[in-house]
Amino acid sequence: MLAKGLLNSFVRFGDLTVIDAKGKSHRFKGGDGSRATIRLNDPSLHWRLLFNPYLAAGEGYMDGGLTIEDGTLYDFLDICLANACTIESRGFYRLIDLAIRARAKFRHYNPISRAKGKVSHHYDLKSELFDLFLCDDRQYSCAYFADPDEDIETAQTRKKLHLAAKLLLGPGQRVLDIGSGWGGLGMFLAGIADVSVDGVTLSTEQHRVSNERAASAGLAEKASFHLKDYRLLDGKYDRIVSVGMLEHVGPKHYPEFYSKVAELLTDDGVAVIHCIGKFHSPYPQNPWMEKYIFPGAYTPTLAEQMPHIEQAKLLVADVEILRIHYADTLKRWREAFNDNMDEVRAMYDDRFCRMWDFYLTGCELAFRYDSLMVFQIQLSKKIDTVPLTRDYISEFEHQYWGRLTDRPRLREAGE
DSSP states (O other), rough: OOOOHHHHHHHHHHEEEEOOHHHHHHEEEOOOEEEEEEEEEETTHHHHHHHHHHHHHOOOOOOOOEEEEEHHHHHHHHHHHHHHHHHHTTTHHHHHHHHHHHHHHHHTOHHHHHHHHHHHHHHTTTTTHHTTTTTTHHHHHHHOOOSSTTHHHHHHHHHHHHHHHHOOOTTOOOOEESSHHHHHHHHHHHSSOOOOOEEEOOHHHHHHHHHHHHHHHTTTTEEEEEEEOGGGGOOOOEEEEESOOOGOOOOGHHHHHHHHHHEEEEEEEEEEEEEEEEESSSOOOOOOHHTSTTTTTOBBBHHHHHHHHHHOOOOEEEEEEEEEEEHHHHHHHHHHHHHHOOOOHHHHHHHHHHHHHHHHHHHHHHTTTTTTEEEEEEEEETTTSSSSSSSSHHHHHHHHHHHHOHHHHHHHOOO
């Protein structure tokens, strides 16, 4: 097999057996780790895995050209990610790295005219799909686990409360939610405080569902959602929150994003930006993810944000890094998705099921191997807008947690 020599040096952790397209078995054993056997049913994968492993592995699994014979997809990808640093250090793959970076510069260009199409690719899928693996409130971002064994409903409620605490909500405030999803966070904020919320999204489906949910919950006068690009907004807001949206902005547009936040934020306002980030040096999204799941998306580093925040004359009041929280979130999504695979298959097909299984599994493992995290940046315009210690966060959470653990009330507000 063409890639045998490469795999001999690649697998330093785990035990991987590859059955090639001719039926010949090749075992590559490193140190302690997962064990899996894969079969290459498509001869072209011998070459494709050599020249573009990140894209070819995902496409092979989706299309049935790569099947798991022993172990699970999780085991196979666990071996791949545990050994990823080995392959990335080889000279040949540095050339591939340059090609990926060059392509990404075009793909990350995200003017208003192109932004909606990129969002629609993922978020305008059938609405019922997301009900099969997300929490009741359809929170599609990192949950906040006080305990790793907490259920997803509890952890997502904690996340929303944590963001509410950092926003320092008060009576009469106007709140803007940039990238408002299915409206869950906006409705939550409007439900626990005497504030009015405007949410903006570029997803037609999310826009429809958000307003239907707000009307059903009796919150339509306090929470309204708009199909609009944030760059077209005007007016002033006392509080601005953005969860899981910065990933779709693109590096070229960070100056535009933070300048707009500064323009929309009142002088004594507070903003909180919640985003998936990378721990190490900036790098484009995985080619398979970019092509099939989130076209044009980019996972930034925290360091990339600071120059643009400073240029926008905003102050960083606080930064929090969430590490394993998203891995535990994705684990619950992955398990729920697999439990409901028959329903997903009825909506789409087997290929779609394999694609999303690969997506959720790969993302979970990426958060477990020190490459990805989530950052929350709290911003203000004045140095004394936010309290000098973090005590106010835990005090706010303690004050509201008792009433929020009333499950029937929570479900009613989220439907």
